[in-house]
Amino acid sequence: MSFLETGRAKPSREMVLRLGEHLDLPLRERNGLLLAAGYAPVYAESTLDSPRMASVQAAIRELLNAHEPFPALVVDRGWNLVDANGGITMLTEDIDPDLLTNVLRASLHPEGLAPHIVNLGEWRAHLLGRLGRQITLTADPELSELYAELAGYPCDQPEPEIELPGPGDILVPLRVRRAGRELSFFSITATFGTPLDITVAELVIESFFPADAATAAFLRDTPL
Structure with missing residues (x-):
């Protein structure tokens, strides 16, 4: 985690999702976190x-x-x-x-x-x-x-x-x-x-x- 916090390592897609889950972020914000880390969103938004x-x-x-x-x-x-x-x-x-x-x-x-x-x-x-x-x-x-x-x-x-x-x-x-x-x-x-x-x-x-x-x-x- 310290490597991620200091920028010495890039988080994997799975790590981003796990962080979003443990932080109890809404799904919309988890998609935003994925985009910020360079990954495609995973949660759909249906009408x-x-x-x-x-x-x-x-x-x-x-x-x-x-x-x-x-x-x-x-x-x-x-x-x-x-x-x-x-x-x-x-x-x-x-x-x-x-x-x-x-x-x-x-x-x-x-x-x-x-x-x-x-x-x-x-x-x-x-x-x-x-x-x-x-x-x-x-x-x-x-x-x-x-x-x-x-x-x-x-x-x-x-x-x-x-x-x-x-x-x-x-x-x-x-x-x-x-x-x-x-x-x-x-x-x-x-x-x-x-x-x-x-x-x-x-x-x-x-x-x-x-x-x-x-x-x-x-x-x-x-x-x-």
Whole structure:
């Protein structure tokens, strides 16, 4: 390793791949590492509508449908909306369709969901923290631009620098005021376990669950 670090030896293709794996680099960044070392990329990047992605599309759709009536959505590496189920309309109604193309923008823009989020400062800090960690890992300039845009949106609530639990808290909830009542959610994110394609590796499924019995009952009783 010291020879590689000082330039006295050139890493083999296998060594580059092993370093990328041990550093837990995303597949896109591993391709970049290979190119920098003088090797061809090994990870393909398919379009979602390509035939080879049919099984992936089917799995996503099955997960989204099974989660109804609770909201669930799928985003790509730039937080662009890929797909969503019918339950998401409870959160997105009356939001400009142009904003809905990007989930973070739709959540934090003053003409998006933000005015309806009861704990906006807390939820905003949570989302920006997730995006910041993604930027640290990938150094993606487009994500950095998105972060700067989102950070410039107004917020009239304090934004905690550290997520500290209050009495009885076990997670950060999303509390929104919709249909004349306050609804409370927590989310679970999922990724594909053994991706060998960049597009597959970068898909994230986020499923929202009711954080209290009243929210669960309201969603179950509300037609999609």
